[in-house]
Amino acid sequence: MSWPRFRLEGCPLLEEGLWLLSEEEAHHLMTVRHSREGSFVEGLLPGRIVLTRLERRGEKWAVRFVEELSASDEGPEIVLLAGLLKGDSFDLLLRQVTEIGVSRIVPLCCDHSVVRLDDGKAEKKLARWRKIVQEESKQCRSSTIPLLDRPCSVEQALTLDLPSSRFVAAIDASAPPLASLDVPSSLVLAVGPEGDWSAGEESCLRGASFLPVYLGHRILRAFTAAAVVSSWAVQGWLGGRRVLS
Amino acid sequence: MSWPRFRLEGCPLLEEGLWLLSEEEAHHLMTVRHSREGSFVEGLLPGRIVLTRLERRGEKWAVRFVEELSASDEGPEIVLLAGLLKGDSFDLLLRQVTEIGVSRIVPLCCDHSVVRLDDGKAEKKLARWRKIVQEESKQCRSSTIPLLDRPCSVEQALTLDLPSSRFVAAIDASAPPLASLDVPSSLVLAVGPEGDWSAGEESCLRGASFLPVYLGHRILRAFTAAAVVSSWAVQGWLGGRRVLS
Incomplete structure (x- = not known):
């Protein structure tokens, strides 16, 4: 089973390594992918793939950086x-x-x-x-x-x-x-x-x-x-x- | 504009180099491809591509062999x-x-x-x-x-x-x-x-x-x-x- 995957470049950065998810994205994670607080999520950024964890921020949800994953987009x-x-x-x-x-x-x-x-x-x-x-x-x-x-x-x-x-x-x-x-x-x-x-x-x-x-x-x-x-x-x-x- | 193309292996051979077309095929040629008596049609056969011409046979239509076209189906x-x-x-x-x-x-x-x-x-x-x-x-x-x-x-x-x-x-x-x-x-x-x-x-x-x-x-x-x-x-x-x- 692979982790849910998100593009993060469009997500507001609340602080270094903490991206706020939209309501729609959070809803998708909870209902379709059965994610919960602490679940792993893969974040795609230009030239990077990062592992993050889901975190509650008041009424909203964010993902926090855990580690860099290999992103060898090498090629012509x-x-x-x-x-x-x-x-x-x-x-x-x-x-x-x-x-x-x-x-x-x-x-x-x-x-x-x-x-x-x-x-x-x-x-x-x-x-x-x-x-x-x-x-x-x-x-x-x-x-x-x-x-x-x-x-x-x-x-x-x-x-x-x-x-x-x-x-x-x-x-x-x-x-x-x-x-x-x-x-x-x-x-x-x-x-x-x-x-x-x-x-x-x-x-x-x-x-x-x-x-x-x-x-x-x-x-x-x-x-x-x-x-x-x-x-x-x-x-x-x-x-x-x-x-x- | 390319010639109309037919698979010929399923067509009855009336004589050497003369293939009978089904009504459906003939209809397609006349109405969709605007072919008439004498029009060129490409025939596909296993390992061969042949150039043929449309010919009336009573109520029906057939295609007559004109020449072999290159069929270099070479490959692995x-x-x-x-x-x-x-x-x-x-x-x-x-x-x-x-x-x-x-x-x-x-x-x-x-x-x-x-x-x-x-x-x-x-x-x-x-x-x-x-x-x-x-x-x-x-x-x-x-x-x-x-x-x-x-x-x-x-x-x-x-x-x-x-x-x-x-x-x-x-x-x-x-x-x-x-x-x-x-x-x-x-x-x-x-x-x-x-x-x-x-x-x-x-x-x-x-x-x-x-x-x-x-x-x-x-x-x-x-x-x-x-x-x-x-x-x-x-x-x-x-x-x-x-x-x-």
């Missing part, structure tokens, strides 16, 4: 540029790449994207997506939450400050296979929408030094392609298939 | 032992590992599986799962469909004729990282259910020479773990990270 810095997908597919993409361990996700409104977002809709979506990656980072016990950018075009994304090692998933069998490459410590991965990149977007990516990488002859759904490329970077790094970039 | 033989998952998670697992390229899937009724299948339910599930992997293999343009076994226990699965290179996804950081290993040409990958393996199952797997492999400090959902290990084998093979087994 992965920026994922991901074409928006229809239905629940983009939610699933966010969940999986958060679990797998990307650092930042830039949702792309592509020329062939079926989904169109006006400003009001984009704000609402973004709030929902932020909640998804936050929940998911808790679920997978990651001390960091991926950054999530506002959706933008490929052209706009390329004006961001991106790592210089850049890869784009391709169906071109003459491109080098993904796993033939070593993993840089910092990289960008680009995965198109369901309808793939437009010629204009492809030319933008090529112009910005994105190297096409081949994922095999099967046509992967966009969210599976995102999982495959992210997993290559995280697992390859972990397995020592690294190169300094 | 991957047998995936996968714990049953609740809700839609197992469907998603089947879809993703079919796309990624496993050869055979053995669903496991594990000690900690939330899902319980009696015989009647297992038959119905199996029929549904077979449809899913068939549809998915068409979607991802694979000429082969993964074999799908009847659900069984870990102990029963280990009596099957399995490749001798065997790996089990572990959360033990002292196990070798997945990507530090080269990919054998034939291998078994085991991924547990949501509640992980029981002590008895773990000991069975160890006894059957399954090597624990470490996927990183994040706790992956079972279907993501299945995608990560399968993708390692397929991509690693493609990238030349192979070893003869």
